[in-house]
Amino acid sequence: xxxxxDPPPQKGIIPRAFEHIFESVQCAENTKFLVRVSxxxxxxxxxxxxxxxxxxxKLELKEHPEKGxxxxxxxxxxxxxxxxxxxxxxxxxxxxxxxxxxMNKDSSRSHSIFTINMEIYAVDERGEDHLRAAKLxxxxxxxxxxxxxxxxxxxxxxxxxxxxxxxxxxGNVISALVDGRCKHIPYRDSKLTRLLQDSLxxxxxxxxxxxxxxxxxxYDESLSTLRYAxxxxxxxxxxxxxxxxxxxxxxxxxxxxxxxKAILAxxxxxxxxxxxxxxxxxxxxxxPALLPDFQxxxxxxxxxxxxxxxxx
Amino acid sequence: MNTALMLPxxxxxxxxxxxxxxxxxxxxxxxYLESAEALYNxxxxxxxxxxxxPNEHFMAEEETLADQERSKRFEKAYTHTLYYxxxxxxxxxxxxxxxxxxxxxxxxxxxxxxYYPVEWALNAATLSQxxxxxxxxxxxxxxxxxxxxxxxxxxxxxxxxxxxxxxxQQDLRQRKAEIARxxxxxxxxxxxxxxxSLEDNIGELDPDRQSELKAQRKKEEDEKEKGRKKAxxxxxxxxxxxxxxxxxxxxxxxxxxxxxxxxxxxxxxNYVHEAKEFFQFDGYVTDHIEIVQDHSAxxxxxxxxxxxxxxxxxxxxxxIDMLEPMYVDLNPQFYLLISRQLQFELADTYYEMMDLKxxxxxxxxxxxxxxxxKINSLAQLAVKYxxxxxxxxxxxxxxxxxxxxxxxxxxxxxxxxHIARLYGKLITSDGKKQLENMQSSLxxxxxxxxxxxxxxEAVQAIETExxxxxxxxxxxxxxxxxxxxxxxxxx
Numbered sequence: 024x025x026x027x028x029d030p031p032p033q034k035g036i037i038p039r040a041f042e043h044i045f046e047s048v049q050c051a052e053n054t055k056f057l058v059r060v061s062x063x064x065x066x067x068x069x070x071x072x073x074x075x076x077x078x079x080x081k082l083e084l085k086e087h088p089e090k091g092x093x094x095x096x097x098x099x100x101x102x103x104x105x106x107x108x109x110x111x112x113x114x115x116x117x118x119x120x121x122x123x124x125x126m127n128k129d130s131s132r133s134h135s136i137f138t139i140n141m142e143i144y145a146v147d148e149r150g151e152d153h154l155r156a157a158k159l160x161x162x163x164x165x166x167x168x169x170x171x172x173x174x175x176x177x178x179x180x181x182x183x184x185x186x187x188x189x190x191x192x193x194g195n196v197i198s199a200l201v202d203g204r205c206k207h208i209p210y211r212d213s214k215l216t217r218l219l220q221d222s223l224x225x226x227x228x229x230x231x232x233x234x235x236x237x238x239x240x241x242y243d244e245s246l247s248t249l250r251y252a253x254x255x256x257x258x259x260x261x262x263x264x265x266x267x268x269x270x271x272x273x274x275x276x277x278x279x280x281x282x283x284k285a286i287l288a289x290x291x292x293x294x295x296x297x298x299x300x301x302x303x304x305x306x307x308x309x310x311p312a313l314l315p316d317f318q319x320x321x322x323x324x325x326x327x328x329x330x331x332x333x334x335x
Numbered sequence: 336m337n338t339a340l341m342l343p344x345x346x347x348x349x350x351x352x353x354x355x356x357x358x359x360x361x362x363x364x365x366x367y368l369e370s371a372e373a374l375y376n377x378x379x380x381x382x383x384x385x386x387x388x389p390n391e392h393f394m395a396e397e398e399t400l401a402d403q404e405r406s407k408r409f410e411k412a413y414t415h416t417l418y419y420x421x422x423x424x425x426x427x428x429x430x431x432x433x434x435x436x437x438x439x440x441x442x443x444x445x446x447x448x449x450y451y452p453v454e455w456a457l458n459a460a461t462l463s464q465x466x467x468x469x470x471x472x473x474x475x476x477x478x479x480x481x482x483x484x485x486x487x488x489x490x491x492x493x494x495x496x497x498x499x500x501x502x503x504q505q506d507l508r509q510r511k512a513e514i515a516r517x518x519x520x521x522x523x524x525x526x527x528x529x530x531x532s533l534e535d536n537i538g539e540l541d542p543d544r545q546s547e548l549k550a551q552r553k554k555e556e557d558e559k560e561k562g563r564k565k566a567x568x569x570x571x572x573x574x575x576x577x578x579x580x581x582x583x584x585x586x587x588x589x590x591x592x593x594x595x596x597x598x599x600x601x602x603x604x605n606y607v608h609e610a611k612e613f614f615q616f617d618g619y620v621t622d623h624i625e626i627v628q629d630h631s632a633x634x635x636x637x638x639x640x641x642x643x644x645x646x647x648x649x650x651x652x653x654x655i656d657m658l659e660p661m662y663v664d665l666n667p668q669f670y671l672l673i674s675r676q677l678q679f680e681l682a683d684t685y686y687e688m689m690d691l692k693x694x695x696x697x698x699x700x701x702x703x704x705x706x707x708x709k710i711n712s713l714a715q716l717a718v719k720y721x722x723x724x725x726x727x728x729x730x731x732x733x734x735x736x737x738x739x740x741x742x743x744x745x746x747x748x749x750x751x752x753h754i755a756r757l758y759g760k761l762i763t764s765d766g767k768k769q770l771e772n773m774q775s776s777l778x779x780x781x782x783x784x785x786x787x788x789x790x791x792e793a794v795q796a797i798e799t800e801x802x803x804x805x806x807x808x809x810x811x812x813x814x815x816x817x818x819x820x821x822x823x824x825x826x
Contacts, residue, residue: 085619086618086619086620086621087618087620088617088664088670089666089669090669091668091670092669193418193421193437193440193441193458194454194458194461196421196422196425196433196437197434197458197461197462199425200425200430200434200437200465201461204464206464206465206520206524207464207516207519207520208461208464209457209460209461209510209513209514209516209517280807280810283814284810286817
């Protein structure tokens with residue numbers, strides 16, 4: 024995400040985003056901008072403010088019926104230029120947690136979200152002012168990236184010999200049993216998905232860019248990123264709308280249709296139908312010819328009526 | 336076997352299992368872990384005394400562990416074997432086996448006191464949700480009752496540090512509410528499963544089925560369950576007793592009449608209140624709404640058991656009363672999906688109420704003006720919410736999409752279909768008005784038919800509705816002609 028500052032072509036997506044934003048800010052006329060950033064980390068389902076006064080403090084994820092999902096007490100920092108952004112990013116980066124336990128890589132992975140909030144105040148040629156707001160979420164799903172490549176095997180072996188491991192991931196195992204089956208799972212409260220709720224499931228369009236490394240020694244990270252991207256693509260917060268069609272209704276329908284048909288059949292017999300449906304007369308007359316032993320029974324009527332309606 | 340000469344059985348296999356699963360070779364890991372499990376069982380059968388801990392080989396004579404400590408370590412290693420196996424089975428998608436091993440792991444945690452109460456309770460509660468998906472109510476209830484009992488231990492342990500108490504208290508309250516939500520799902524699923532077994536082909540209570548199931552129940556009176564029960568029982572003596580006592584508060588067999596259903600409902604409702612205490616609308620919008628939706632679903636399924644139409648109608652009114660204010664408060668931009676769910680549910684509920692009122696009206700000699708008014712206003716409200724739902728599907732330019740997304744296809748079509756029928760249901764003595772309603776009705780039916788003609792892949796989702804719509808499209812014009820003829824006899 025951050026990349027390397029030098030040489031410039033190896034810069035990551037976050038610094039590039041900064042540059043792009045401030046370039047646009049400088050080019051725009053008759054507009055005022057307010058750019059604010061926040062940086063948070065989700066580590067074992069706890070949210071921590073990486074730019075706050077106390078980075079160890081757990082923050083709460085709250086929802087407001089009008090404003091949607093927000094993190095209570097998350098600090099917002101106003102930035103004026105690229106350098107300032109980079110400094111802030113650096114500060115937050117250093118505050119990230121690194122954790123790794125055996126066999127539950129997923130739960131120990133820490134996600135971070137760098138959010139750029141932009142407000143644009145523009146005055147158009149007619150002198151009317153417009154206020155627009157936008158939000159850019161830069162989500163870093165790394166985690167494995169920060170485990171040092173060298174010596175990882177030795178590290179793992181050491182861990183593996185420690186038989187007294189905690190069973191802390193048991194919850195994950197159990198909740199995976201229920202996953203996708205629509206019951207309540209207390210553990211699976213994915214804060215990440217929640218936070219991005221309005222980006223993933225609301226009225227907004229979401230563009231997801233997955234950053235991959237072409238190097239073969241980054242194979243694992245590339246794979247896990249692609250996996251997540253694939254999963255995220257499928258996140259749709261499906262509106263499983265609970266409807267159970269009442270079959271009683273269908274029965275009633277059949278009754279109603281039978282009645283209507285009876286009326287119709289009656290009219291057919293008295294040759295009234297041509298008077299009622301003048302446009303279809305020709306078709307109706309053709310029909311008996313197609314069905315040699317034409318009887319005005321209900322099934323045939325039904326067929327007839329269908330064709331009439333399709334012809335209409 | 337000479338205990339002094341070997342590592343505790345299973346230790347090596349455990350480690351090899353972990354190693355291989357780390358490398359992504361789950362199958363190989365499975366082999367090692369399963370052999371660790373077999374070794375443990377064999378060792379316990381043949382020897383029974385706890386073996387030396389690997390560390391003991393490097394300890395001075397006087398430092399060696401007491402038998403008790405040794406046994407504890409040995410058992411713990413075995414618990415880990417089971418826990419790893421649970422993960423391996425889950426990765427291999429052997430869900431049932433994974434669940435069974437999770438259950439045993441939990442059981443052993445209790446036996447050897449290696450657990451944190453809150454975490455354990457939450458795990459048990461989560462596991463109960465798995466059993467629910469399998470319709471194993473007895474197991475599910477046992478997990479939940481155990482969760483309740485173990486959770487109550489957590490509250491008793493006073494927190495060591497005062498500065499963290501508030502956060503901890505908050506956490507505890509949340510966990511408690513989470514367990515309550517699991518109970519709600521339990522009650523709801525139990526009732527819904529009962530409803531499923533009792534309903535006839537038009538979705539009403541089938542009295543024949545009811546008496547048949549009642550007779551059947553007497554016969555087998557938990558014979559089967561007792562066998563299953565032994566396998567899942569948590570805890571020993573005291574603990575077990577209190578878990579069983581907790582269990583007794585709610586049944587684990589499907590209720591067969593209103594009285595039994597009501598008891599389950601009341602338990603569920605209590606947990607709804609408990610969960611709502613923590614998950615308040617202000618601050619936990621999504622959770623709060625989900626809970627209220629469950630509450631509404633509880634009422635809905637209870638209404639199924641109620642024979643009296645008036646009282647049934649009142650239950651649906653309660654659903655409206657809890658859902659409507661929430662819907663009004665919600666910003667549809669941020670809560671689009673929830674808004675849609677609520678719109679649809681409100682529409683459906685009004686629809687159901689209208690149907691009930693019609694049924695009540697049919698029993699009367701003659702429809703009085705009050706009932707007619709009521710029916711009409713309910714139908715209009717149902718139409719209003721279905722329309723709101725359909726409007727939410729429009730794109731920002733307010734145009735209804737050419738092609739509907741898969742996940743909203745059926746709801747949207749059903750909404751159209753229901754609106755069509757609702758227009759047909761409106762009662763009016765004014766012929767012109769009636770004609771207008773029929774015209775609207777026809778338009779909605781036509782939409783359905785046209786849409787399916789344009790998108791043949793949609794047919795599958797709404798087969799029955801489509802067939803009926805086609806017939807109505809064929810029949811309605813004739814009826815309208817007749818009405819027209821009646822209205823203007825001289826033209």
